[in-house]
Amino acid sequence: MLEKINKQKLVVIGNGMAGIRTVETLLERAPDLYDITVFGSEPYGNYNRILLSPVLSGEKSVDDIMLNTEQWYDDNNISLRKGETVVMIDRRTCEVVTAEGARVPYDRLLIATGSNPIILPIPGKDLPGVIGFRDIHDVNSMVEASNSRKHAVVIGGGLLGLEAANGLMKRGMNVTVVHLLDCLMERQLDPVASGMLRKSLEERGMVFKMPAQTQAILGDDHVTAVRLADGSELPADLVVMAVGIRPNIEVARKAGIHCERGIVVSDTMQTYDGRIYAVGECVQHRRQTYGLVAPLFDQAKVCANQLAMKGFASYPGSVVSTKLKVTGIDLFSAGDFAPGADKEEVVMQDAARGVYKRIVLRDKKIVGAVLYGDTVDGPWYFQHLRDGTDISQMRERLVFGAANLGDGGHAGQNSAATMSDEAEICGCNGVCKGTIVKAIMEKKLFTIDDVRAHTKASSSCGSCTGLVEQVLAFTLGGDYSTAPKIKPMCKCTDHSHDDARRVIIEQQLKTIPDVMKFMDWKTDNGCHSCRPALNYYLLATWPGEYRDDQQSRYINERVHANIQKDGTYSVVPRMWGGVTTPGELRAIADVADKFKIPTVKVTGGQRIDLLGVKKEDLPAVWADLNDAGMVSGHAYAKGLRTVKTCVGSEWCRFGTQDSTGLGIKIEKFMWGSWTPAKVKLAVSGCPRNCAEATCKDVGVICVDSGYEIHFAGAAGLHIKGTEFLAKAATEDETLEVICALTQLYREQGWYLERMYKWCDRVGLDAIRKQVVDDMANRKALFGRFSYSQQFSQSDPWAERAQRGVDRNEFVPLAELELA
Amino acid sequence: MTQWIEIGTLDDIPRLGSRVVRTAAGDIAVFRANDDEVFALDDRCPHKGGPLSQGIVHNKRVTCPLHNFVIELKSGEAVAPDQGCTRAHPTKVENGVVWLSLRQAAPAAAE
Numbered sequence A: 001m002l003e004k005i006n007k008q009k010l011v012v013i014g015n016g017m018a019g020i021r022t023v024e025t026l027l028e029r030a031p032d033l034y035d036i037t038v039f040g041s042e043p044y045g046n047y048n049r050i051l052l053s054p055v056l057s058g059e060k061s062v063d064d065i066m067l068n069t070e071q072w073y074d075d076n077n078i079s080l081r082k083g084e085t086v087v088m089i090d091r092r093t094c095e096v097v098t099a100e101g102a103r104v105p106y107d108r109l110l111i112a113t114g115s116n117p118i119i120l121p122i123p124g125k126d127l128p129g130v131i132g133f134r135d136i137h138d139v140n141s142m143v144e145a146s147n148s149r150k151h152a153v154v155i156g157g158g159l160l161g162l163e164a165a166n167g168l169m170k171r172g173m174n175v176t177v178v179h180l181l182d183c184l185m186e187r188q189l190d191p192v193a194s195g196m197l198r199k200s201l202e203e204r205g206m207v208f209k210m211p212a213q214t215q216a217i218l219g220d221d222h223v224t225a226v227r228l229a230d231g232s233e234l235p236a237d238l239v240v241m242a243v244g245i246r247p248n249i250e251v252a253r254k255a256g257i258h259c260e261r262g263i264v265v266s267d268t269m270q271t272y273d274g275r276i277y278a279v280g281e282c283v284q285h286r287r288q289t290y291g292l293v294a295p296l297f298d299q300a301k302v303c304a305n306q307l308a309m310k311g312f313a314s315y316p317g318s319v320v321s322t323k324l325k326v327t328g329i330d331l332f333s334a335g336d337f338a339p340g341a342d343k344e345e346v347v348m349q350d351a352a353r354g355v356y357k358r359i360v361l362r363d364k365k366i367v368g369a370v371l372y373g374d375t376v377d378g379p380w381y382f383q384h385l386r387d388g389t390d391i392s393q394m395r396e397r398l399v400f401g402a403a404n405l406g407d408g409g410h411a412g413q414n415s416a417a418t419m420s421d422e423a424e425i426c427g428c429n430g431v432c433k434g435t436i437v438k439a440i441m442e443k444k445l446f447t448i449d450d451v452r453a454h455t456k457a458s459s460s461c462g463s464c465t466g467l468v469e470q471v472l473a474f475t476l477g478g479d480y481s482t483a484p485k486i487k488p489m490c491k492c493t494d495h496s497h498d499d500a501r502r503v504i505i506e507q508q509l510k511t512i513p514d515v516m517k518f519m520d521w522k523t524d525n526g527c528h529s530c531r532p533a534l535n536y537y538l539l540a541t542w543p544g545e546y547r548d549d550q551q552s553r554y555i556n557e558r559v560h561a562n563i564q565k566d567g568t569y570s571v572v573p574r575m576w577g578g579v580t581t582p583g584e585l586r587a588i589a590d591v592a593d594k595f596k597i598p599t600v601k602v603t604g605g606q607r608i609d610l611l612g613v614k615k616e617d618l619p620a621v622w623a624d625l626n627d628a629g630m631v632s633g634h635a636y637a638k639g640l641r642t643v644k645t646c647v648g649s650e651w652c653r654f655g656t657q658d659s660t661g662l663g664i665k666i667e668k669f670m671w672g673s674w675t676p677a678k679v680k681l682a683v684s685g686c687p688r689n690c691a692e693a694t695c696k697d698v699g700v701i702c703v704d705s706g707y708e709i710h711f712a713g714a715a716g717l718h719i720k721g722t723e724f725l726a727k728a729a730t731e732d733e734t735l736e737v738i739c740a741l742t743q744l745y746r747e748q749g750w751y752l753e754r755m756y757k758w759c760d761r762v763g764l765d766a767i768r769k770q771v772v773d774d775m776a777n778r779k780a781l782f783g784r785f786s787y788s789q790q791f792s793q794s795d796p797w798a799e800r801a802q803r804g805v806d807r808n809e810f811v812p813l814a815e816l817e818l819a
Numbered sequence B: 001m002t003q004w005i006e007i008g009t010l011d012d013i014p015r016l017g018s019r020v021v022r023t024a025a026g027d028i029a030v031f032r033a034n035d036d037e038v039f040a041l042d043d044r045c046p047h048k049g050g051p052l053s054q055g056i057v058h059n060k061r062v063t064c065p066l067h068n069f070v071i072e073l074k075s076g077e078a079v080a081p082d083q084g085c086t087r088a089h090p091t092k093v094e095n096g097v098v099w100l101s102l103r104q105a106a107p108a109a110a111e
């Protein structure tokens, strides 16, 4: 099915963390697409730069931090040109030129040159013994110096400087840190935390000169001292400059690629030359440059997607958090904590325990956090920060962290056990707890190395190793319990959603009371959370057989309209594929006039919303809309909502296929289906993607050769680009894949679990296998979907407006004069 | 003296459901529990006035459709951790007929 493409040449400049992560991801997505050549100035395979600090302090060896051996490059047919530096990009002939003069052609080029340490322009900066802290070479020089010499001066009291100072101290040197400001790590810490950090480093023997400015480095053929602006001199046999980094944009700039502070890239990681991509510290994206790996890995993923020609992932920028990797010091910081009039703070300080926490809030949300001494809740705060969670409900208890918010479980349980599945454990690689737990269970992992290999958690900076170990212990059941923790549906039962779904099928249970009885529900008739869930499971399992229980439906689904804050309803008629007619518009206008509907609004799903309809008017409103040929848009349903389309090849000069027609076809086939949570679709007529298909539950991008089907996007509380699912050649095939996918989701999803969450839980590959690879299974899923549609495609409005279904809902029981 | 008003039959109210009685002083939500016990509350959630009659009924409680406050049908009290109370009215069922006695908003001096 896939057309065979001649192998294109991909050249990568920079054998560092971002570049190679991009290549790794690319190989996963599209193993055979490119002939890959990687240039790296350093004479090694790819290593974990972050862990240079523990190498310096002697806690790890260089071998420990190698990420990809040369064998790996061989195994993957990558030609590694280590020790070779690219000095020029010839964009006219599409070639790169090395220092030795070799020319290598490219079809696509990836620049990942990282950054260089900033060397202060002061006298003596070029003396032997003055170095930066960036690569293995620097570390080797420092280790060598520490063997024979005594005094080290580190210029710069930021993250890097302190890690260098700590390492050198561990190696037995006397270390003085010279810092320009009176606050260490001022970009990550507030003055209080910074003071605490300084104190505990001083207790270990580190000496600080701050605020102090370095004026000159002294010495004849080797550094001997550092002179400060106040005239004082510090003896020095080694000077480490750690005052910052500067994106390494040399080659790019010389080639005329647009650069500012870094190489300017778009959301798809492309430079101004469309064949040339860039990722990593050398990049400037939306005016930001980054110096930590987590955002670079995000970039790498997007870039790999692009290079793989799969999907249209885009990079929206990152929020970063920091941990200092000095053994014995626990420090976490994230977000923005500069004081401001619009911000509030929650501060806790326990001098005796050496614990300090400061959470900065704005508009009921966490915008910044600094933790010192006790950082286990760092990832938890960070998650809320990134999610923009409204924390007003938990404000009082916020500083005590996740374990103190009531849903924590038993006292004495460790912190990883109380974290939610979505909580991020490994910040560098963006791995959340649920992913680790799942990998441990499914892949039968037992050691931290297994977990690293399978999930990448704890494989970069290593700060989360402790947490990952806790997750391992509690998932495998240390002394606590051997059974994996299952999440009950709600307080009415100890059983999980999966249990309920399984038992319904195994025991052929066909009513809610039967399920509750069989599964020993703890309440008589459930609650607002489990009843709708069971109702859906029964409906999805026994189409045509199960009688929908109206009293277990949320009000919107019971009355087929959306309840508003004042108890009135909103009504949204279906507009197939977002297309309407003058007649429909006229009917809508008439209805609005007749029933004095206060607000008429266009929705995000390309339809019209009539807001403020009184409940008792609903049937009459529907009757009028029905008369004009309109039916319910299910804008209230945990079911198929809309299929948004662009105008496609019918009108648009870029259109490759009839996106509007396809959208309508899909909507006509799929409307009325109930799903675990709402399902929104979109079809775009070309990769310009005017229908915004790549943030929908299911999105189709038309291309010349067919239809790319994407899914598992989200653009609500969470924002997530879609994943590529499959490419189809025809409209019918597209429809079949989408219906099969939806059916699998209907059969596996937990109630209220959006498609992207389901995908996260069961895994992209598992879904692809069942929907794309296994043709017989796809047909079977499609068959089951079609079968159940027979029973669901009856307009609920017509049933109520014309056939008197549920009439009781819409009229009062009695009207009393007196009162 | 309790004044009872006939408002309809038990069959008019779905099990685990509710109906509304209109009065000049606002709507009253009348609920029917699974065991056919009938309750009446002001149709206003103590939180932000949501129409309790539109909620899901379970175990002699109702969940407000707007933000999920759970209210005891008998007392009108919100179930902890939520707080608040809505007015409850006496009801009785005799021979399948439902009767309601409206508790007035207390006139300034009374009670």
Ligand SMILES: Cc1cc2nc3c(=O)[nH]c(=O)nc-3n(C[C@H](O)[C@H](O)[C@H](O)COP(=O)(O)OP(=O)(O)OC[C@H]3O[C@@H](n4cnc5c(N)ncnc54)[C@H](O)[C@@H]3O)c2cc1C
Binding pocket: A013, A014, A015, A016, A017, A018, A019, A039, A040, A041, A042, A049, A050, A051, A052, A053, A084, A085, A086, A087, A112, A113, A114, A115, A133, A134, A135, A160, A163, A248, A251, A279, A280, A281, A282, A290, A291, A292, A293, A294, A296, A323, A325, A428, A461
């Ligand atoms: C000591 C230290 C500690 C750190 N600690 C942390 C931490 O705890 N957490 C964190 O998130 N981040 C940390 N970082 C930052 C992190 O290592 C970087 O953000 C990351 O390595 C940047 O990746 P990159 O691919 O952009 O650049 P690099 O990893 O620097 O890769 C760039 C590579 O390109 C090569 N190169 C450059 N120009 C050319 C050329 N013209 N031709 C051929 N090759 C070229 C370079 O030699 C280099 O190998 C730390 C960095 C250091 C130095």
Ligand code: SF4
Binding pocket: A646, A647, A648, A649, A652, A653, A654, A655, A656, A659, A684, A685, A686, A687, A688, A689, A690, A691
């Ligand atoms: S997505 Fe493409 S085809 Fe559709 S309107 Fe936009 S440019 Fe035109």
Ligand code: SF4
Binding pocket: none
């Ligand atoms: S974003 Fe949605 S939920 Fe929020 S106020 Fe608007 S309509 Fe309501």
Ligand code: FES
Binding pocket: B045, B046, B047, B048, B049, B050, B064, B065, B066, B067, B068, B069
């Ligand atoms: S109005 Fe009832 S919960 Fe908010």
